[in-house]
Structures are given as structure tokens and as C-alpha cells.
Amino acid sequence: MSGPVQRRITIKEVAEAAGVGVATVSRVLSGGSASAETREKVLAAAARLDYRPSALGRNLRRQRTGGIGLLVPDITDSFYARLTDGVLSCARSYGEPVTVGVTGDDPEREAELIGTLIEQSMDRLISVPSGDGEMWAPALRAGLNVVFADRRVRADVPSVVPDDRAGVLTAVEYLAGLGHRKIAYLGRHGQSQRVAAFTAAIASLGLPADRDLVVHARSSRDSAYAAAAGLLQHRPDVTAVIAGGNVLGEAAVLAARELDVRIPRDVSLIMFDDVPWAELCSPPLTVIAQPAQDIGYRAAELVLRQGRRPPTVTLPTKLVVRASCGPKVSLPRR
Amino acid sequence: MSGPVQRRITIKEVAEAAGVGVATVSRVLSGGSASAETREKVLAAAARLDYRPSALGRNLRRQRTGGIGLLVPDITDSFYARLTDGVLSCARSYGEPVTVGVTGDDPEREAELIGTLIEQSMDRLISVPSGDGEMWAPALRAGLNVVFADRRVRADVPSVVPDDRAGVLTAVEYLAGLGHRKIAYLGRHGQSQRVAAFTAAIASLGLPADRDLVVHARSSRDSAYAAAAGLLQHRPDVTAVIAGGNVLGEAAVLAARELDVRIPRDVSLIMFDDVPWAELCSPPLTVIAQPAQDIGYRAAELVLRQGRRPPTVTLPTKLVVRASCGPKVSLPRR
């Protein structure tokens, strides 16, 4: 390949070049006290040699690692990509590296990734938790500094979540206002908060309760499609569906098209999470916008600023009306 | 918060618990030779104490870090998200952590991120390079093990790229076959390979060459929209455009809609990169599909397997015909 690799230069060499001891170099570089003269010499030598302190050495001694870990179910999902972007954006301003892992919503894989992170002596972790709260006990006992994003599965861990309750309520109210009574929720594994909010909203508006009106999919696109198609096929009486995420919404549109049910004439659709293509879709999708990037950013702030950590911060959602919802048809479809 | 944090247990404690020396523990755990009996004792003690070797200690001693760094222009872009997913997927099977950074296609930010990575003693890096090849000289001299993905800016660095030349040629031929002669390329900063392929394809088919027919945008959505709108507005004579990425394609559809130019009646559109919503779009978009995930996976393989590294691996693209291209209209629009 190219020329000879040059060995990394250490604090010792800087000390030698500056004619001082290693302790002094360390002190100067980390803002400790030193005379103006020595400071000058050290800084000059460090700059001349292009010295970069080894994070390995520092972290080993300090017994803590700077970086932060991030665990998301699926980086391919626009929502989590934006969340990740928020985390990276905040971390960059602190100069902290971020190690990302994909859990696929599988608690086992999540546990495995947490193990890897602990091995790296990462002590700060942001996670969109896949399993229930209990599996986090060992990690917390190990001194890991955890913040949950998007989902909240333990009360004793700071969390940054969208306002699911308000979002769902807004969606249901909007649909009910259009005359819909049989409204289905097409959800993703691990959205217990939102499902609870959904059934509560249904109840509060006096709509008929029906356990079968909430359908769950695993986190793959195939599973989402199967769930959507199943719902549309087996329940011709539902006239409106709320999709709990952008891949669910995508699946719903695809399935509807395949089964020749028209949106919004036959069924109305509201999708959680506003994505760029929602406007491009035919028809343009009415959505509940979620501040994905903000969620990530705030979570990163929380995990980086060690100080007093509020238990939960809830970020607002917003209904964006486009063209995928219409008034209820007088006759059930099919 | 919760109970008392338990200190991390070290190899020393395992040695003590097993009644052997630290050297023996290390040897057993890394597959060295040891008697069956001691091996048994050590393994038992390690399991009982739930011992996890500290990556910090190991890496410091070994003078190399396991993890791999990944630099992408924009994690929010589906293409790079899928590429990232490929890298993560491969890295996971090796148990290697991946540190991700977002460059925003800004060479300065890229250099800064490389600096952070070097500080962490990362010695393996996958990058979608933003700048030209020269800025990589210091990193290479520092012994960094670099693989380029998606773009190839140095011949002496292994690269995994889509087959831009074939992809562009396929697109141009398809468009020319429909009768189009004024074809524009809407590109992104840093796609010199593809632009060259475009002008070559135009020339080889005997179409009129025109430097103004390639338009560049920076990597933001706003910039992409401005470029697309500008092209559509100022050049009513172009009847087909090739968008060099999914955010460019999205911008083109949006701009066309805003300016009331119909796809495909007024202009035909081919988009690089197949994304789930391309099918949902109105009209469904004809695309050149790129194996984004594979690119990431292969790049990770290359950077993890130190052995003989082929200079460049090129992955095929594929034309997926949908409904965004039509025959050339006889009269120029407007």
C-alpha cells in the first residue's frame, strides 16, 4: 500500500521534547495549573509533534469511557434513523463518539449488545428498549448510565418519549369526528403505551370496544405487511386504521392497494410519524408527526449531562392533515 | 436511583478464585494451551463471577482496537441507512462494535471525526468519503485501515461501489429508447464517477452534449429541492431527468408537482436507488436499484478480514421499470 506507518507518539515523547515531566504535560493539556512559560513550551511541543492523547490510556486510568452507546430496533426505519441523527448531532458537539447497535426488537440480541458495550467499558447508553424493564436490572447494577428513548419501560430510568397519549387521542378524535366508529390500531411489538392510550381513547369517546381491533406486527417489513393485509381482509367492518409507525403505514397502503380497497374511500388511514414520502404517496397521508430527531437529541443531552435527571420528558406530536382520511361511508365495504 | 453499583471484576480476582495465576486465566480465555483440569477451574470461576474482560486493558496492551468506525454523509438518507445496516450486520457476527459518525458531506467535519476516531485508537474505518483523496494521506500514514464505500477517491484504498457506469448507461439507454434526447442529470456533491459515466453515456449514444445538463446539489433536502426546481424551471427543453439519489428524486417529484409539470407526461424521471416508497409514489417511480446493504456488508468484510484486499469490488445495479417514464412528447413543454 503506502509508505511506512509512523508509530503513535505518546505523552512521554512530548514531555521529552518540551523538557518537562509527563505529569506536567498531562496537567497542561487537561487545564491544570502550570506556569505560563511551561504551558507555552508544552503546547508548542504537542502541536509540533501533532500529539493526540490516547483515549485508551485515559479511559483505563479514569475507569470510565467517554463514548456513548445507542441501541435502536432498526436503523433502516426512518424514525430511528432520525432519532439516531439527533443523538449523533448532540454527541458531536461534545466530541463524544457514538457506538450504534441494531437490536431488531429482539431482547436477546439487545442483551448481547449491552454485553459488548459493557466490555468496552461504555458507561453511557441510550436505548429504545425491546424487552420489558426487568432485563435492565443487571446493566443498571453494573453502573451503566441508561436513558430510554421512544419507549418507557422502567420508572427509575430517565426517558424521552413522544406524547403517545395525546397523539393517539388526537388521531382517534379526528377519525371519530369524520363519523368513524370501527377504528383499528395496527401496532408494532413493544408499543404497550400507545395501545393503552388507544383503548382509553376509544372508551372515552364512547366507541365500541373490541380487543381484536388492535393488531400487532413484529419489526420486519414482511410481518408488517402480513398484519396489515390480515386486518384489511378479515375485518371488512373497520372503516379507519391508525398505523403505529411509518413501516406499518407503508405496509397498510401496499396491502390496501393489493386487496383493492381504496384509501380514503373504503378505509381512512392515519399514520404515526411524518416522513418525507408521506406527501408523495397516493393519496398523500394524514399523519401524526413525531419529533424523532429531538427525541434523540434530548436523550443524548440527558445521558451526557450527569446532573439532576428528570424522570421523563415528553415531547409533543402534531396532526398533519393530508388526504388519506374521509368521512365514513354509509355502507360497510365489500 | 437503584442499589449500590458493583465494581467491575478483573482477571486478578478470577485468578484468585480459581487458584491460578493471571497469566493462566488469560491463556485459557483466549484459547491458549492449558491442562484440562485448570481450564475447567478457570472457566468455572469466570462463569461464577460473570467475568468480562475489559476491552480497554486488552486494547491498550495489544496496541489495536477491535471496533470499526463508520463515516456516512447522512444517516437520515435511506441509502446510507441501509449501507449502515449492512455494516452493522456484518460487524455483529464478528462481535465488533461500530462507531458511527455523520459527515454531512463536509470534508472538514470528516477530518474532525477521523481525529476523534484516531484518539480512540480505532484502526479500522469504513467511509463514504466527502473530500478528495488527498486528505486521506495522514490517516493512512497513521496506519489506519481504511475501506471506501459508495465512492472511490483513491486507487490505493480498497473500495466497494455500485456499478455506476452500467447503472447510468442503462438509465440513459432506456430513456433514449423512449425517444428522449435532452436528458439531465441531477446529482449530488461528490458523484464525479457518476457524472463522468453520464457524459460518456450521452456521448456514446450520439445525444447532444451540454454541460448545463448536469446540476449539482449539496446534501441537504433544501438544496436538493432548489436544484430540482431550478432545473425544471430554467430548462423547459429537457424531457427526462435522472436523479442521482433518493433525496434528489424526492425533491424532483416535489418540485415537479409544485411547478405543475406532470410526470411522466411532461418529463420522465428515473431515480437512483430503490426505496420502499418509490412504489407508493404517484406515479410509481422507475428506479436504478442499488445494493446499499450489500455495499455496507462487503465493506465491513473487507475491513475485518485483514488478508489480501482486492482494490475495488463493484456491485451490480438493476433497472426497475415502474411508471415515471414515458415516450418523449412531440412538442417541448410550456
Add this chain to the structure above:
DNA sequence: AACCATGGTGGAATCGTTTCCATGAGTGGT
């Protein structure tokens, strides 16, 4: 003049691991 406080400075210990090297035990061959 003796003493103490102050503040800059460098040597050495430390973090947790791997790996070199010396030691000792056991074995087979002459």
C-alpha cells in the same frame, strides 16, 4: 533569623490486560 504557606514540578503508582521468560515437573531415550 526562623518558620510556614504557596504553588510549580517530576517521579512513581495505578488502571486491566497480554505476553515474555524462567521455573519446575514429568516423560522417553540412551
Add this chain to the structure above:
DNA sequence: ACCACTCATGGAAACGATTCCACCATGGTT
């Protein structure tokens, strides 16, 4: 019975930083 050889084993030296602590010079106070 002795030698040569293998093999398992543990002590100790790295790796590169931070930080404790002892040291010294200076200057101000009693």
C-alpha cells in the same frame, strides 16, 4: 541413572494515560 525435551504455569514487564505525593524554591509573616 542421567540427559534432553516438552509442557503447564506464574511472576513481572509492558501499553499510555492520570494523579497522588514528595520536593523545592519563593516570599511573606512572626
